[in-house]
Amino acid sequence: TMPETVNKVLNQHSVGKKAFIQGWIKSVRKLKNHIFFNINDGSTREAIQVVAEMEAAQNIRTGASVSVLGTLSIAPNNQKELKAENVQLIGDCVITEGYPFAPRKVYPPEYVRQYLHFRPRTNRFSSLLRVRSNLLTEVTKYFNEVGFIHINTPIITSNDCEGGGEVFTAVPANKELIKQMGKPGEPTEKTYFNSEVYLTVSGQLHLEAVAHGLSKVYTMGPVFRAENSRSRLHLSEFYMLEAELAFINKISEILNVIENLLKTVTRRVLETSQDDINYLTNNKDFSWLDKPFVILTYDEAINILSSKLKMPDTDARSETEFSKEDELAVVSYCGNLPTFVINWPKQVKAFYMRECEDNPKKVSALDLLVPGVGEIVGGGLRENTYEKLQKNIPSDDKNFEWYLELRKFGGVPTGGFGLGFERYLQFLLDIENIKDAIPFPRWPHNCQL
Numbered sequence: 001t002m003p004e005t006v007n008k009v010l011n012q013h014s015v016g017k018k019a020f021i022q023g024w025i026k027s028v029r030k031l032k033n034h035i036f037f038n039i040n041d042g043s044t045r046e047a048i049q050v051v052a053e054m055e056a057a058q059n060i061r062t063g064a065s066v067s068v069l070g071t072l073s074i075a076p077n078n079q080k081e082l083k084a085e086n087v088q089l090i091g092d093c094v095i096t097e098g099y100p101f102a103p104r105k106v107y108p109p110e111y112v113r114q115y116l117h118f119r120p121r122t123n124r125f126s127s128l129l130r131v132r133s134n135l136l137t138e139v140t141k142y143f144n145e146v147g148f149i150h151i152n153t154p155i156i157t158s159n160d161c162e163g164g165g166e167v168f169t170a171v172p173a174n175k176e177l178i179k180q181m182g183k184p185g186e187p188t189e190k191t192y193f194n195s196e197v198y199l200t201v202s203g204q205l206h207l208e209a210v211a212h213g214l215s216k217v218y219t220m221g222p223v224f225r226a227e228n229s230r231s232r233l234h235l236s237e238f239y240m241l242e243a244e245l246a247f248i249n250k251i252s253e254i255l256n257v258i259e260n261l262l263k264t265v266t267r268r269v270l271e272t273s274q275d276d277i278n279y280l281t282n283n284k285d286f287s288w289l290d291k292p293f294v295i296l297t298y299d300e301a302i303n304i305l306s307s308k309l310k311m312p313d314t315d316a317r318s319e320t321e322f323s324k325e326d327e328l329a330v331v332s333y334c335g336n337l338p339t340f341v342i343n344w345p346k347q348v349k350a351f352y353m354r355e356c357e358d359n360p361k362k363v364s365a366l367d368l369l370v371p372g373v374g375e376i377v378g379g380g381l382r383e384n385t386y387e388k389l390q391k392n393i394p395s396d397d398k399n400f401e402w403y404l405e406l407r408k409f410g411g412v413p414t415g416g417f418g419l420g421f422e423r424y425l426q427f428l429l430d431i432e433n434i435k436d437a438i439p440f441p442r443w444p445h446n447c448q449l
């Protein structure tokens with residue numbers, strides 16, 4: 001008999017059918033002649049109950065991996081149950097030898113996070129991973145339906161898209177190779193690619209190049225940021241979903257794409273991951289799905305913060321980005337609805353942002369703020385006037401030559417956005433710390449596993 005998933009056996013098999021499953025033991029109960037235990041294999045949140053003769057399964061315990069051959073039947077409590085004919089211990093799990101999770105105990109996320117390699121078998125984290133997987137499936141389906149083409153943008157790049165200097169440099173580790181490839185007498189780490197290269201902070205610039213040919217494109221990939229932040233909302237490596245549209249002139253067109261994407265994908269994942277989401281959030285309020293997102297200009301948001309909410313530091317703030325407290329205060333003022341903030345002061349946003357038509361001090365940039373998290377999306381219209389863009393290019397960086405040329409030959413106005421995938425999960429599932437939204441988080445001083 002071929003092994004089958006617990007999900008399939010529980011939800012598709014009829015009673016009386018033989019099944020062969022493999023997984024990890026979640027709990028064990030020993031009665032007089034029988035032993036009952038629950039097995040989960042990660043295919044679903046549910047565990048299947050197995051009943052075996054005492055002799056057949058004497059030395060099994062919580063945490064161990066096993067395979068079971070049995071017949072599906074109905075237990076006295078009306079639940080499906082596997083009557084075991086054969087139980088094989090695959091790998092034992094002995095707490096006294098250092099396994100950090102005791103049977104039936106629930107641990108706080110900070111504790112579980114110390115054991116990233118064991119975390120995928122905890123109930124909460126395996127639920128999170130299934131939701132994360134379904135979320136990506138729904139995103140892909142949705143973009144496909146509305147005519148976006150999926151693109152892979154490079155991880156290694158010679159530009160710092162956001163211009164914030166938050167890049168990691170990529171150099172060959174092999175010093176011999178550097179010597180071989182460098183000019184005689186001056187081998188440098190730059191010689192592998194003939195320039196300094198980085199791990200990408202955003203695929204946007206490459207996505208713009210592709211949009212100038214395929215019109216509507218998106219990418220989903222890891223991006224890297226060397227920020228000295230250990231906050232509950234920052235990672236050194238995270239996943240960003242980025243989309244770019246050609247032939248658009250109004251920021252409202254991007255806002256519509258973002259709002260429709262978030263609403264459609266969220267609604268669908270609430271169905272496909274119903275069980276896991278209920279377990280993780282327990283009746284969370286999703287009424288935002290039935291209401292329009294709020295749209296504020298930056299000036300309106302500042303006005304709310306200063307005159308309505310009397311938040312401190314308003315003068316300094318009017319020249320900078322919002323603090324996390326500001327973001328959350330604006331969202332809460334707006335009835336805890338997702339809130340777009342548009343038309344930002346030029347100096348706080350990246351070089352590629354398009355000047356507002358009616359005000360050269362402002363750019364058509366957008367942030368989307370949501371309850372509990374603050375910013376989850378950043379984006380806007382891109383400067384498509386060659387001369388204006390040229391003036392904004394950081395110093396006279398040769399690496400942006402190709403980017404400028406997009407405006408010179410068959411240029412079109414484009415715009416787009418980047419959604420932080422882990423922050424989206426935080427918003428969806430009320431995850432306090434972003435490190436609990438990705439299997440192997442990287443943050444300052446933490447990359448052992």
Ligand code: 4AD
Nearest residue numbers: 202204234235238242376377378379416417418420
């Ligand atoms: O606002 P950001 O920096 O925008 C860009 O990178 C644009 N180039 C995207 C584009 O227009 N194609 O980043 C986008 C989003 C943020 O809104 C946030 O959700 C997330 O990425 N983000 C982070 N998530 C986790 N850890 C970090 N250190 C993050 N920095 C940004």
Ligand code: MG
Nearest residue numbers: 367375377378
């Ligand atoms: Mg941003």
